[in-house]
Amino acid sequence: MAVGVSALTVSLMSSADLDSWGWRIPFFVGAALAASVWVARSTMHESPEFRRQQDQGTVPDVPLRHAIANHRVGIARAFSISALGSITYYVGITYVPAFLTSVSSLSEKESLWLSTVAAVAVIVITPVTGALTDRIGRKPVLIGLCLGSAALPITMFALMASSARGEALAGAVILALLAGAVSAVGAVATAEQFPGEGRITGLALGATMATAIFGGLTPYVAQLLVERTGWASAPGAMIALVAIAVFPVLLMMRETAPR
Numbered sequence: 694m695a696v697g698v699s700a701l702t703v704s705l706m707s708s709a710d711l712d713s714w715g716w717r718i719p720f721f722v723g724a725a726l727a728a729s730v731w732v733a734r735s736t737m738h739e740s741p742e743f744r745r746q747q748d749q750g751t752v753p754d755v756p757l758r759h760a761i762a763n764h765r766v767g768i769a770r771a772f773s774i775s776a777l778g779s780i781t782y783y784v785g786i787t788y789v790p791a792f793l794t795s796v797s798s799l800s801e802k803e804s805l806w807l808s809t810v811a812a813v814a815v816i817v818i819t820p821v822t823g824a825l826t827d828r829i830g831r832k833p834v835l836i837g838l839c840l841g842s843a844a845l846p847i848t849m850f851a852l853m854a855s856s857a858r859g860e861a862l863a864g865a866v867i868l869a870l871l872a873g874a875v876s877a878v879g880a881v882a883t884a885e886q887f888p889g890e891g892r893i894t895g896l897a898l899g900a901t902m903a904t905a906i907f908g909g910l911t912p913y914v915a916q917l918l919v920e921r922t923g924w925a926s927a928p929g930a931m932i933a934l935v936a937i938a939v940f941p942v943l944l945m946m947r948e949t950a951p952r
Contacts, residue, residue: 696790696812698722700805742889751890760887760894767886771899773942774835778872778879779908780935781842784928785868786811788912789853795916796854796925797861807858811865815873822877830950831882835943838875842936845871846929854925885949907935 698719706715746752753759760768789811793804826834845867852864887895915928924930 694812695719695723696805697809699790700802700809703802703805742892746889753890753894756891756894757898760891760898764887764891764895767891768895768899770886770942770946771883771896772903773939774879774883775900775903776907776935777835777839777842777939778875779904779906780911780932781846781868781872781875783908784911784915784932785846785849785872786815787908788915788928789865789868791912791916792850792919792928793853793861793865796919799858799861803858807862807865810862811869814866814869815876818870818873819877822874823881826878826881826950830948831878831885832943832946832948834878835875835882835946836940838871838878839936839940839943841871842875843933843940846932847926848929850926850929882949 702715702718703711743752786808790801790804790808793799793807794801797804799807822834849864849868852860855861883896883900884892886899911931915931918927918931919925
């Protein structure tokens with residue numbers, strides 16, 4: 694929705710109006726969504742898992758100390774899974790419009806519409822991956838996606854750097870499918886590394902920390918590498934290197950899907 698709103702804004706406005714005030718429109722849309730989310734979350738019930746901990750008296754007195762003392766392996770695994778999910782998503786999807794505008798011959802409007810198509814691909818692949826991982830397990834799906842993340846991104850960024858719009862679209866959609874699939878299984882696989890008593894703090898230390906590093910910083914690093922090296926596939930190499938580093942962790946990870 695974000696990239697679609699951006700594409701519409703750029704398509705329907707002149708460059709002068711966009712630069713002077715139109716760039717604020719997507720932020721107003723985001724503010725409206727934030728208000729709706731606040732209403733929805735204010736009516737949520739507490740999770741049954743936390744209610745269980747309260748009833749059994751197992752809520753940790755110092756959650757941070759409890760997580761570090763008892764769940765270091767889970768934190769490391771959650772960090773690794775989230776690192777793969779974050780870099781595939783934030784470099785393979787979020788960074789793509791800027792990449793297409795700066796490296797290929799596509800205009801800003803064209804790159805945003807192409808990225809909107811890629812976002813639709815994420816919507817399609819997410820439930821398919823979820824169903825697959827519920828059927829055969831988290832570990833084999835994550836291992837397969839990790840191998841794909843090591844093998845495909847360099848070629849896909851090379852395709853997107855070409856002047857052919859069809860090739861750029863193919864590269865963006867394949868990267869989006871890969872990133873969407875990793876995020877779909879990674880979200881539940883990271884949570885399943887912890888029992889309820891250490892889950893949220895463990896996720897904060899592992900998964901969220903990895904998202905900040907491999908999601909928040911990597912688009913900037915990717916653009917910097919492209920500008921400094923002149924190699925259009927540098928962002929793909931970043932994804933591949935993280936996938937190679939994460940692969941041994943996934944191989945040693947126990948299956949966490951319910952039997």
